[in-house]
Amino acid sequence: MILYEHLNTNDKGNLTIGGLDTVDLAREFGTPAYIIDENVVRKNCRIYKNAAIKYFGEDALPLYASKALCFTEMYKIAAEEGLGIDCVSGGELYTAKKAGFPAERIYFHGNNKTDRDICDAMDMGVGTFVVDNCDELYAVSKEAVKRDTVQNILLRITPGIDPHTHKAIVTGSVDSKFGSAIETGQAMDIVKKAIAAKGVNLIGLHCHIGSQIFDIEPFSDAANIMARFIAQIKEECNYEIDVLNLGGGLGVRYTEYDREIDYEKSIKDIATVVTEYCKNNGIKMPKVILEPGRSLVAAAGITLYTVGGVKEIPGFKNYISVDGGMPDNPRYALYQSTYTALIANRATEARDYRATVAGRCCESGDLIGENMEIQKAQRGDILAVLVTGAYNYSMASNYNRIPRPPVILIKDGKARIAVKRETYEDIVRNDVL
Numbered sequence: 304m305i306l307y308e309h310l311n312t313n314d315k316g317n318l319t320i321g322g323l324d325t326v327d328l329a330r331e332f333g334t335p336a337y338i339i340d341e342n343v344v345r346k347n348c349r350i351y352k353n354a355a356i357k358y359f360g361e362d363a364l365p366l367y368a369s370k371a372l373c374f375t376e377m378y379k380i381a382a383e384e385g386l387g388i389d390c391v392s393g394g395e396l397y398t399a400k401k402a403g404f405p406a407e408r409i410y411f412h413g414n415n416k417t418d419r420d421i422c423d424a425m426d427m428g429v430g431t432f433v434v435d436n437c438d439e440l441y442a443v444s445k446e447a448v449k450r451d452t453v454q455n456i457l458l459r460i461t462p463g464i465d466p467h468t469h470k471a472i473v474t475g476s477v478d479s480k481f482g483s484a485i486e487t488g489q490a491m492d493i494v495k496k497a498i499a500a501k502g503v504n505l506i507g508l509h510c511h512i513g514s515q516i517f518d519i520e521p522f523s524d525a526a527n528i529m530a531r532f533i534a535q536i537k538e539e540c541n542y543e544i545d546v547l548n549l550g551g552g553l554g555v556r557y558t559e560y561d562r563e564i565d566y567e568k569s570i571k572d573i574a575t576v577v578t579e580y581c582k583n584n585g586i587k588m589p590k591v592i593l594e595p596g597r598s599l600v601a602a603a604g605i606t607l608y609t610v611g612g613v614k615e616i617p618g619f620k621n622y623i624s625v626d627g628g629m630p631d632n633p634r635y636a637l638y639q640s641t642y643t644a645l646i647a648n649r650a651t652e653a654r655d656y657r658a659t660v661a662g663r664c665c666e667s668g669d670l671i672g673e674n675m676e677i678q679k680a681q682r683g684d685i686l687a688v689l690v691t692g693a694y695n696y697s698m699a700s701n702y703n704r705i706p707r708p709p710v711i712l713i714k715d716g717k718a719r720i721a722v723k724r725e726t727y728e729d730i731v732r733n734d735v736l
């Protein structure tokens with residue numbers, strides 16, 4: 304086992320995922336390629352779904368924060384597992400619609416929904432909008448009134464929590480592009496406006512404090528602050544909040560230096576805080592929504608590359624170049640994220656070499672990781688980067704006109720293409736001569 308149960312080695316010494324030889328997969332589907340173990344995704348969906356119901360009650364619902372990994376089949380999996388989804392754009396909504404995802408279980412997020420997004424989402428019958436700010440509140444209200452309908456909404460609230468994660472993925476502090484802060488009074492202001500606005504039905508509140516968080520404390524602090532705010536709304540506005548969406552953000556183990564995290568226990572601990580607060584303060588237990596993204600899909604995925612040049616610069620670093628890089632995985636460039644890498648065709652050998660794994664773009668920052676522990680590599684080896692299921696394919700670009708890799712789903716010992724590899728023809732498709 305390497306980090307996770309579905310990652311192993313076989314008697315050829317090759318890395319396997321879900322029982323399949325990654326060297327065979329690389330040969331069959333080419334590289335670079337994203338390989339996702341569907342059984343792992345489904346298992347994680349069930350952990351969240353079961354724990355949410357067990358600890359928060361029958362009404363609780365986990366949403367899959369679909370920005371983590373988004374393609375049509377992924378929405379089908381989320382639908383089959385009985386999850387709701389969080390979408391942030393017209394493109395995600397469109398993909399969910401293509402997958403036949405039940406619209407009433409869609410929560411439409413984002414800090415800047417365009418007028419067109421609002422119309423498209425209402426055309427689709429999206430169940431709930433998560434409204435970010437007053438301008439958006441009035442835009443949604445206006446469109447709903449025009450259509451003579453009432454749109455269910457949650458309001459995005461910033462509880463003012465610093466969860467000690469990378470600053471690019473902190474989202475719940477007062478100074479944030481997201482939501483309205485309780486501390487400044489703006490949260491209460493938008494609540495009052497939403498209660499009074501026509502065409503919208505304020506059913507609840509949302510908060511999301513950030514991502515890749517390992518401690519429970521920031522979550523329970525946020526839950527506590529939100530529960531207190533619900534009590535305050537009841538007192539000041541005589542208005543009952545039914546839904547409390549606590550966001551996503553639970554961390555994922557990327558390397559053996561990261562802690563393991565027990566998702567069921569984390570959910571249980573957060574539930575204890577909310578239930579006790581509600582009980583002690585005489586407020587009705589809200590319907591709780593959780594919004595995991597990373598923790599549902601990250602561990603399920605790996606990326607396979609072919610090694611090109613290997614360069615040793617005396618007195619400096621060793622470089623291993625692969626046939627992908629920041630276009631398929633921009634996370635090191637964005638957040639200095641750490642990963643585990645290994646040579647898939649020699650996976651049982653010790654990772655006693657240190658190298659910087661570099662991509663193929665014309666950009667020095669195009670790296671998968673620096674000074675990674677890995678086996679010594681040579682041209683033609685298959686290099687695997689583990690735990691790439693979240694925020695890799697969904698963040699991929701065509702920088703340097705590099706076609707995006709395919710997404711291969713593994714299930715019960717079989718591999719199938721869920722997203723085809725892009726072609727050069729795809730790359731020029733929208734160019735006008």
Ligand SMILES: *Cc1c(COP(=O)(O)O)cnc(C)c1O
Nearest residue numbers: 368511514551552594595596597
């Ligand atoms: C990104 C995001 C999530 C999911 O975060 P993870 O860290 O991937 O679990 C949930 N809710 C909102 C609003 C988000 O923006």
